[in-house]
Amino acid sequence: MRTLTIEPLSKEAFAPFGEVIETEGSDFFPINNGTTRRYHRLATVETATPEDRAIISIFRARTLPRPLPIAMLERHPLGSQAFVPLRGQPFLIVVAPPGAAPAPEQVRAFLGDGRQGVNYHRGVWHHPLLVIADEDDFLVIDRAGPGDNCDEHFFAEGDRPLLSYP
Numbered sequence: 001m002r003t004l005t006i007e008p009l010s011k012e013a014f015a016p017f018g019e020v021i022e023t024e025g026s027d028f029f030p031i032n033n034g035t036t037r038r039y040h041r042l043a044t045v046e047t048a049t050p051e052d053r054a055i056i057s058i059f060r061a062r063t064l065p066r067p068l069p070i071a072m073l074e075r076h077p078l079g080s081q082a083f084v085p086l087r088g089q090p091f092l093i094v095v096a097p098p099g100a101a102p103a104p105e106q107v108r109a110f111l112g113d114g115r116q117g118v119n120y121h122r123g124v125w126h127h128p129l130l131v132i133a134d135e136d137d138f139l140v141i142d143r144a145g146p147g148d149n150c151d152e153h154f155f156a157e158g159d160r161p162l163l164s165y166p
């Protein structure tokens with residue numbers, strides 16, 4: 001069982017999976033008579049059909065026991081999915097590149113610093129929300145519409161990468 005290396009979340013490192021939603025290192029322009037910085041279009045909501053809608057939800061999640069064998073990943077083939085932490089707490093992200101099925105050796109882990117959100121592109125394999133605190137809240141922007149928008153892939157027991165974080 002391979003223990004995942006937990007990488008710091010950065011735009012560059014996360015680029016194969018989506019965008020990082022953060023002010024650090026992001027362009028902005030002044031609005032509201034110079035009283036506000038607009039960090040414009042940090043990420044793009046992807047949908048699949050004209051009747052799709054981008055929706056905004058809040059997820060209140062509880063932490064999972066760690067170390068955590070990564071038994072499964074999921075993907076949303078019809079739309080992107082963004083998670084923005086609302087309490088400023090770090091959280092964990094586990095992803096694999098889009099494709100027919102995630103290969104265990106392609107699974108990567110990142111640590112968001114609490115001031116960063118992520119936007120998974122359509123079809124990117126990811127583990128459901130992984131919070132570090134006992135409980136955490138996230139603003140979630142994703143797609144609502146017809147059709148099944150959640151595929152799951154389960155790793156064979158011996159192939160499960162291990163997520164180990166204090």
Ligand SMILES: NC(=O)N[C@@H](O)C(=O)O
Pocket residue numbers: 074081126127128129
């Ligand atoms: N199922 C659901 O809405 N949440 C997952 O997609 C997730 O990524 O947490």
Ligand code: NI
Pocket residue numbers: 074076081126128
């Ligand atoms: Ni998801």
